[in-house]
Amino acid sequence: MASLRKALAYSKKHARPYTRVSKNKSKSYIKQVPHNKIVKYNLGNVDAYNQGKLKHVARFIAEERAQIRDNSLEACRLLMNKALEKNVPKQFYLQIKVYPHHILRNNKTAAGAGADRLSSGMKHSFGVIEGRAAMVNAGKELFVVYCENEKVVRFARRVLNMVKSKVPCKGRVVVELAE
Numbered sequence: 001m002a003s004l005r006k007a008l009a010y011s012k013k014h015a016r017p018y019t020r021v022s023k024n025k026s027k028s029y030i031k032q033v034p035h036n037k038i039v040k041y042n043l044g045n046v047d048a049y050n051q052g053k054l055k056h057v058a059r060f061i062a063e064e065r066a067q068i069r070d071n072s073l074e075a076c077r078l079l080m081n082k083a084l085e086k087n088v089p090k091q092f093y094l095q096i097k098v099y100p101h102h103i104l105r106n107n108k109t110a111a112g113a114g115a116d117r118l119s120s121g122m123k124h125s126f127g128v129i130e131g132r133a134a135m136v137n138a139g140k141e142l143f144v145v146y147c148e149n150e151k152v153v154r155f156a157r158r159v160l161n162m163v164k165s166k167v168p169c170k171g172r173v174v175v176e177l178a179e
Helices: 046-051 070-087 150-166
Strands: 042-044 056-062 066-069 092-096 102-106 128-136 141-147 171-177
Touching (some): 042 070, 046 092, 056 150
Antiparallel strands (some): 042 092, 066 128
């Protein structure tokens, strides 16, 4: 299997996602959508969250616009869930607040001798579907961890700081008392 392309390859962070417009109606929409790699969006002690027992909140907030791939969000979820379940089981509730709606496409071009006859270049540059991503604006919450007490929320803050390396944008962790 081919490796993933760098996030730099998808540099149109500030523009609206391109939507193909064609006279031929069957070419104007995306026919196949790749499956979402994020398995769960809500984890932990749901009962305590619903009863209002989790009084402290730690939030991971994006500080810049970015496109975050679904495999990056899933890697963050795995890291947070594993660390929290191992150290503070049944004392937290984790939510992922973004959903990867944006479809990533790759216009593959042939390289090498005779490639001019094999490749159409940018003439039909809609591209092959490659993955999904969440379009995130500055100030958007990515992850929220609800905790029982101050000890757990301090640990959740450390875990959210570990997540920073897995996300392609700058972020900050905010801790507060839930209302």
